[in-house]
Amino acid sequence: MVKIAILGLGVVGGGVADIIADNCKLIEAQVGQPVELKYILDIRDFTGHPLEKLVVRDIDTILADDEVSIVIEAMGGAHPAYDFSLKALQAGKNVVTSNKLVVAEFGAELLEVAKEKGVRYLFEASVGGGIPIIRPMLESLAGNDICEVCGILNGTTNYILTRMKRGGITFDAALKEAQDAGYAERDPSADVDGIDSCRKICILAGLAFGILPAPETVSAKGIRSVTLRDLADAEAAGCSLKLVGRACSSDEGKTISVAPCFVKGTNPLAGIEDVYNGILVRGNALGDVMFYGMGAGKLPTASAVVSDIIDIARGGSMTAHWTAAPEGSFTDGEDAVSEYCIRLPRKLDQAAIKEADGEYTYIVEVAGSMLAKNYPDVIAAYKMI
């Protein structure tokens, strides 16, 4: 019998409890023994809730119980999620989380503690919701030298951009729709300012290259300034405007960035719409593979948590190996030389791909770091990938 505790009975924690209840026979068949939920840590009142008897208020109750071998951190936020994860690992318990903030900020330390204690710290649900991505990167792509990982990592912003394009509505109107549909928070900053995507691309870069960049060192742009004209320019260039997190490695070094980009129609990320996520991994042997699915949501995310629980209960041993990236390991991917689609209030000596309202859109090859110098009157500029 494998006994687990869930920290936080919110959306993800509740989903994990549901899946363990609904799919218990299937899970027992996979694991070879039953998996039982023993505790839920939550400070709210669950009087009358079917799981009321499992609720405890003190993390020490869980830490002191030797029967509990797996702790699910589904609290969200940095504290006390990080602190409780650390304590659980130090107490010799495996920890599973969907908390990308904690993984991106403290993942190097927590993996190190897990290694010392001979337990595991797994976070399949931290990127891409239910999409299997962490484990495939560690296992299936293990024989590859990965040169790029790149994705649409945030469903809320992808929904907003899809609604703007299809409905011809502004960012503000599309954001309101996303909030009304429950896809965006009342304070949407983590999504629309690229903060969530930034945490996720840091985790993916850590898996791909073995060094985990600190999110605060990464240049992350969001989508607040995206206009309908920008979307029309993208279409004129045969592209889709998407918020993309991207990390690359070559002989020239490593780059990382989060920014709205013009994704070319030939790139499989271009067709990913609504709340879906897609993650493209480029390896030296396998070429491009892409993973696609619902990037968020109660059951998809909880499904990924449960896959980690099953992996631990089966006695698996796969683990991420990374260290905190030394300062300067990554440069800003937006600074590199690339094709950019730029819009100017004047004509250049080349054919514009679109002109309207006195504004002219061109495709130019330029170092991103030189954009403002070369085109001081630039109205909009998007890297083309």
Added chain:
Amino acid sequence: MVKIAILGLGVVGGGVADIIADNCKLIEAQVGQPVELKYILDIRDFTGHPLEKLVVRDIDTILADDEVSIVIEAMGGAHPAYDFSLKALQAGKNVVTSNKLVVAEFGAELLEVAKEKGVRYLFEASVGGGIPIIRPMLESLAGNDICEVCGILNGTTNYILTRMKRGGITFDAALKEAQDAGYAERDPSADVDGIDSCRKICILAGLAFGILPAPETVSAKGIRSVTLRDLADAEAAGCSLKLVGRACSSDEGKTISVAPCFVKGTNPLAGIEDVYNGILVRGNALGDVMFYGMGAGKLPTASAVVSDIIDIARGGSMTAHWTAAPEGSFTDGEDAVSEYCIRLPRKLDQAAIKEADGEYTYIVEVAGSMLAKNYPDVIAAYKMI
């Protein structure tokens, strides 16, 4: 030191040898010890080849060498690939293969022998080339009740259909292009008649539902009869014509089929073109996830083989659990009630989605098994998914 033997230094076997040589440091870091190629079994003459010294002619040399813990079967065909795989497992060696024919025909027996001998039989490369699909289905989707697995599983036919559509050329002309480009064999039957896709959907059904259907019991249609008019009808219906392998499970039972289908534009499989493959998995908790990439090719396929080698060398334990499906476990998915797009030489009492040259295309809801009875003059019929 992990020592391996490769049976057959063809495209895949050669690719495995290349990756092990090119990525040896990376692989050693992943495994914790070096992985060394000790033998190559091949009856051809390799005089002057850089790996000449490793070539042996007799499988018993490999079976008798206790240093060899992993045997890579990359011979193709049923015999002696099956026989050598069986002998290797019986000799207590782990076996890794890319041979979908052997996995689909003999996989239940070989997995059983592996289990008895305490070794592993892995076949990540048998479906989807380099796309991670076998391991994600076993691990990442483990907590899900999978209700459907469905995919574009053959790159050659997808290339032919893409060329027909884009180039406005016939099947025969597109097949010739595919042969000239090296994507199709001189005898293209295994690809264009759906035999290859059939083996792959059997393997995926085995993983999804725990019972492995015998390929010869599955109704498999190919793409030889697809016409440009069919492709135009698909477009008029907002669909893409694709060769799809599909296995479903519901309260009514399990179905399996391989057939050209009209894939609706909202289905993420619709946009998969050229030699790419895509596999869609639908689980009760996670919803839809799709895996996309090059479905064939030397290095992508070899990359999947190497991921299995690394998994074994690391001491992993994941394995498929399936038994041979009892007769009648699956019915023909093409027989079920579904939307069909049909073309007739006469008008029906509803609006046609396309009419030209005295032929009328309609969308109707009908049991596939009743199509010929209800529409005895049907010219073409494609299930819509």
